[in-house]
Amino acid sequence: MGATLRQGGRAAMDFMVEITTASRPLGARWAGELARSGLDAHSLPDDIDAREGAVKQALAGSEAFAVHNLVMEFASVEHGRVARDGFNEMADVLLPRFAELEARGPATLSCDPDFVVPDYYRGVWFHRTTGGWDGHPEMGFVHSELIHKTYVARNFGGDIFAQRRAVLGMLPRRDYARILEMGTSSGHFTVALQETFPTARITGVELSVPMLKEALRTANANGWAWDLYQRAAEATGFADASFDLVASYIILHEMPARAIRAAFAEAYRVLEPGGQMLMSDVTPYRMLDKMGEWRADVQAKKGGEPYWREAATLDWSQAARDAGFVDVAEGGLDGALYPWVITATRPKADQP
Numbered sequence: 001m002g003a004t005l006r007q008g009g010r011a012a013m014d015f016m017v018e019i020t021t022a023s024r025p026l027g028a029r030w031a032g033e034l035a036r037s038g039l040d041a042h043s044l045p046d047d048i049d050a051r052e053g054a055v056k057q058a059l060a061g062s063e064a065f066a067v068h069n070l071v072m073e074f075a076s077v078e079h080g081r082v083a084r085d086g087f088n089e090m091a092d093v094l095l096p097r098f099a100e101l102e103a104r105g106p107a108t109l110s111c112d113p114d115f116v117v118p119d120y121y122r123g124v125w126f127h128r129t130t131g132g133w134d135g136h137p138e139m140g141f142v143h144s145e146l147i148h149k150t151y152v153a154r155n156f157g158g159d160i161f162a163q164r165r166a167v168l169g170m171l172p173r174r175d176y177a178r179i180l181e182m183g184t185s186s187g188h189f190t191v192a193l194q195e196t197f198p199t200a201r202i203t204g205v206e207l208s209v210p211m212l213k214e215a216l217r218t219a220n221a222n223g224w225a226w227d228l229y230q231r232a233a234e235a236t237g238f239a240d241a242s243f244d245l246v247a248s249y250i251i252l253h254e255m256p257a258r259a260i261r262a263a264f265a266e267a268y269r270v271l272e273p274g275g276q277m278l279m280s281d282v283t284p285y286r287m288l289d290k291m292g293e294w295r296a297d298v299q300a301k302k303g304g305e306p307y308w309r310e311a312a313t314l315d316w317s318q319a320a321r322d323a324g325f326v327d328v329a330e331g332g333l334d335g336a337l338y339p340w341v342i343t344a345t346r347p348k349a350d351q352p
């Protein structure tokens, strides 16, 4: 559900986009300076944590590096606050619309008052936004409409919504009827699932209620009967063999390796024999050279992603096979490195 911000919020969001866009040539400039310093993918230290020091030393006199880092640090810390302030300016208009959309429509949202979020999630300020996914009662709208559709979409290379639809083309079937999405958040991937499989019954699990409320409103506004639950991907509570597809988009990098493994095992359990799992996320580090790996790792750290390295170094295919899956395949969309997709099938008969 879209909204036009008031002048103050709009100007502040535009400034966040423009300052990061305008600083891009500085990134290209320090990359050139780094190349000329002789430090490259081969000469970087093998120890990933030692690479930052080596790069800083090589670029000690670089104004481009200093200013670019400053801008990115500012944007990283401030984008969430700016988006929240933009929402608060509009709250008088938006909240009545929210109440109406939550009350009327075919979608359902089930929250258990005794639900306890996993320990690795509690108190983590993902993306360095105050309080993380639960940092504002309307974080779903703040993140979906203001951060994702305005700030991320305009800063990120490629069409982030077309990518969500396109990864579904990597599935072997077009006739899924009972789909479970893990990490529904505000519903961006759920929309892609709905549009790709319009007759399927879609169920979503997600830890954050503010995010789920935005998904609920999106579903109701479009007449989609999604069943949304505040539950963890690794403990969905659904009966064995309840679904023919379990899918997720960019949640794995927010989970430690043990939770990813548990989510794969849960996907296996709730899939009917012959059903598929599709998980799409960030580029595995093994696909990058040492420089690419350092860049991804440092951006993740500065971007408030505490589990990115763990997720990007886990062997997802092995984890899927460990969970019992067969026909496991991994690769980037259209031969690119992002988004990275794993597909796997629960065998028709369980393996001995």
Ligand SMILES: C[S@@+](CC[C@H](N)C(=O)[O-])C[C@H]1O[C@@H](n2cnc3c(N)ncnc32)[C@H](O)[C@@H]1O
Residues within 6 Å of the ligand: 118, 121, 133, 164, 182, 183, 184, 185, 186, 187, 188, 189, 190, 205, 206, 207, 208, 211, 231, 232, 233, 234, 248, 249, 250, 251, 254, 255, 259
């Ligand atoms: C980057 S968002 C991805 C959102 C969505 N799938 C999309 O395509 O935009 C990650 C979401 O995963 C949720 N999440 C993280 N760990 C989870 C878990 N163990 N179970 C369910 N949801 C989880 C977070 O709360 C967050 O809303």
